[in-house]
Amino acid sequence: MSETQRIDVSRFVRNVATKKGWVLNQDPDFLASLIEGLEANLLRLGYLQCPCRLSWDDPKKDKDIICPCIYAGEDIAQYGHCFCSLYLSEEFARSAAEPASIPERRPEHLFP
Numbered sequence: 001m002s003e004t005q006r007i008d009v010s011r012f013v014r015n016v017a018t019k020k021g022w023v024l025n026q027d028p029d030f031l032a033s034l035i036e037g038l039e040a041n042l043l044r045l046g047y048l049q050c051p052c053r054l055s056w057d058d059p060k061k062d063k064d065i066i067c068p069c070i071y072a073g074e075d076i077a078q079y080g081h082c083f084c085s086l087y088l089s090e091e092f093a094r095s096a097a098e099p100a101s102i103p104e105r106r107p108e109h110l111f112p
């Protein structure tokens with residue numbers, strides 16, 4: 001098994017949330033589905049590609065959407081959660097609001 005396949009994704013996303021001052025999605029089933037998506041991408045691609053975006057299957061072309069993606073900080077600041085709603089701001093989480101669909105910040109020319 002490669003080094004990347006040994007990553008504990010659940011622990012990884014919790015550590016990212018703690019380090020960034022974010023909160024994980026508070027719906028346990030939805031959170032589990034996102035973690036499963038990340039685990040599947042890790043196994044298939046060898047990197048933690050965003051679970052709700054299409055992939056080039058190329059880490060260089062997908063580098064902006066390796067979780068946590070480069071868009072997460074701005075999305076969380078503006079909308080209270082990232083594009084997939086994996087990570088929430090503390091304020092959004094406290095509000096008990098439901099994450100909603102938000103605009104895709106990734107530029108179209110980077111889409112597969």
Ligand code: SF4
Binds near residue numbers: 052070071084
């Ligand atoms: S949108 Fe959220 S889940 Fe997707 S890569 Fe960005 S931070 Fe990760």
